[in-house]
Amino acid sequence: DTEVTQTPKHLVMGMTNKKSLKCEQHMGHRAMYWYKQKAKKPPELMFVYSYEKLSINESVPSRFSPECPNSSLLNLHLHALQPEDSALYLCASSQVSGGRDRGRPPLHFGNGTRLTVT
């Protein structure tokens, strides 16, 4: 079983809906990530939180709003999405780069939320 838990597993929403994706990890990792993955493509980085502060926003549209309430939780708030936003949204966590690991630590991914925007 994955140590990063994402809910819900599937989500169907209309373009006017507001919904949230949730991610939780209890590995003591202080870096958390949101990735977007379209079918038959590699994951694309969206956001990175380091020590609960947003450190990277890869020019993601404002209809995606991340939130890191504490070191174990990561949310992605969705509002006014478009059909092209339909994808698998993956959460990941890791030790902070350059910390005790002294390098690039591996990412630990959740199972993802499969989002369909109608």
Next chain:
Amino acid sequence: AQKVTQAQTEISVVEKEDVTLDCVYETRDTTYYLFWYKQPPSGELVFLIRRNSFDEQNEISGRYSWNFQKSTSSFNFTITASQVVDSAVYFCALSKTSGSARQLTFGSGTQLTVLP
């Protein structure tokens, strides 16, 4: 700029066959990390291995083995005696040794299907 090429889009083998997934990378850095991740149909990416560019020793873990050749910029992954449960998309990835998560570059992935 970094680049990872997985030229094999799809591979299909029969159970118990050996299969090698190719990964070729480009980087101007002298030190870097290489990774392999497995993505089964359930969706999560599972970390398989991380290799530091300083360490060119090949690694074996059960039925999995990795051949790192710095001279040819390749980090190939072999599954011995493949099983149906090995069916998944496999991603090779390259990263700088430090810096932001932007520096993690994934290849396009290889879909492996193991037939019973």
